[in-house]
Amino acid sequence: MRGGRARGHHGRMTKHPRRLGTAVTLALAVALIPSGSGYAEDARTPTAVPTVSAPIPGAVPGDRLSPVLEETYPFFSTPDDLARHGYVEQEFYLSGVADGWDQLGVQVATDVPYRTRIIVRRPAHRPAFNGTALVEWQNVTAGYDLDALWNGEAIMRAGYAWIGVSAQRVGVDQLRAWSPTRYGTLDVTGGGAYRADELSYDIFAQAAKALGGPGSPLDRLDVRTLLAVGASQSAARMTVYYQHILPRVEPVFDGYAFIVGNAPTRVGDEPVFQVLSETDVRTPVRPSPDTGRFRRWEVAGGAHSGWRGQEYRNPISVRDLGAAPVYDCALPPFSRVPVHHATAAAYDHLVRWVRFGTPPPVAEPLVFNADGTKARDGLGLALGGIRYSQVTVPTAVGTGDNAGQSFCFLFGSHQPFDEPTLDRLYPTRGGYVAKVVLADLRNVGAGYLLPADAHTNLREAIASGVGR
Structure with missing residues (x-):
């Protein structure tokens, strides 16, 4: 220190x-x-x-x-x-x-x-x-x-x-x-x-x-x-x-x-780690490239202020402010793609960077179309970026985009698939869980996900009821 x-x-x-x-x-x-x-x-x-x-x-x-x-x-x-x-x-x-x-x-x-x-x-x-x-x-x-x-x-x-x-x-x-x-x-x-x-x-x-x-x-x-x-x-x-x-x-x-x-864009002695949700990446132009002192991660499907933070703060707001805020957004709000998993991994990388000079892994940026819009797959999920199992093995369309009153544009969206879509994508429970595990193992190996958070994903996948 x-x-x-x-x-x-x-x-x-x-x-x-x-x-x-x-x-x-x-x-x-x-x-x-x-x-x-x-x-x-x-x-x-x-x-x-x-x-x-x-x-x-x-x-x-x-x-x-x-x-x-x-x-x-x-x-x-x-x-x-x-x-x-x-x-x-x-x-x-x-x-x-x-x-x-x-x-x-x-x-x-x-x-x-x-x-x-x-x-x-x-x-x-x-x-x-x-x-x-x-x-x-x-x-x-x-x-x-x-x-x-x-x-x-x-x-x-x-x-x-x-x-x-x-x-x-x-x-x-x-x-x-x-x-x-x-x-x-x-x-x-x-x-x-x-x-x-x-x-x-x-x-x-x-x-x-x-x-x-x-x-x-x-x-x-x-x-x-x-x-x-x-x-x-x-x-x-x-x-x-x-x-x-x-x-x-x-x-x-x-x-x-x-x-x-x-x-910041200035190159200083202290390393800088930037973690962005899909909401925050609004243009294909990146102000700074990754360097020996700067790293930028972009999380596909993640929101600036997503579901986990809202669920955590709602009872606190009731206790200390008298009520939790209610929002009327254009799409069902609060992406459930876990940006906090990227942040947790980033902290660990940043500590090693500071103490031992070990730079964090580089991550692919989000992909944009030629007209400047975000590229998406057939389900509506963003392409590129750090892709957690909630995006590569989806049970809902999670995006960083939304509109409506107040802070809705920061919440992203979460639209669960209907039963026929889930049955088509994941005919068996074991097949679904195996895909989640494989996706998480890849992210752990790449350094984007901590093993303990992969275990959390596994528990949630088993408890989800997806697949027969």
């Missing part, structure tokens, strides 16, 4: 930030950022070490590990049975002073006081920890903090620590309104002076810096590798950071995973 010096407190710069607030503007800004750094290593500004509180009291009502129910609990606390996997969840206040940057990478502030929160899910005991911390930039597109990349099954199985960082104003404002008792003192705007998330980049880096020193929120866990992870809008924010800010500041992270969102 990288080290560094703490920074002294100085006055705030007077330059006003550019107030570019939307995700669309952010994506455009990323495209305009120059790729060269031009900054010497010794000229980089150190990343400050923030102050981390003791764990904030309070657990979700009904938590069998909590002897006393406090007035409040962490927003969107996971319902996963952490104790069964030897994990704990804790929340901390994070405070200090942060520099500010606009979305074009221009520094607009120095040493602005802030106070936010991080939430930690980690092994309770050192032997269960694999040495890698996944630091997620919480996604706020829905108007509140979302742990979009918490995949409890894979993360706890592998022994990762996961840290969610509340870096942006929208998420923090919602937290303050949701529980003034718990979150009323939080502020990532410098008292309202920096409302376009100018402080978010430094806050995110400082949260990671806090994991390695005395008083670490990871307790006694010895972190060997720090990975920055972000999905969708958070990936775009991380792209701004990597592309233009990182060359000017002390590096904290060892590697970066950009999931279902933008990725």
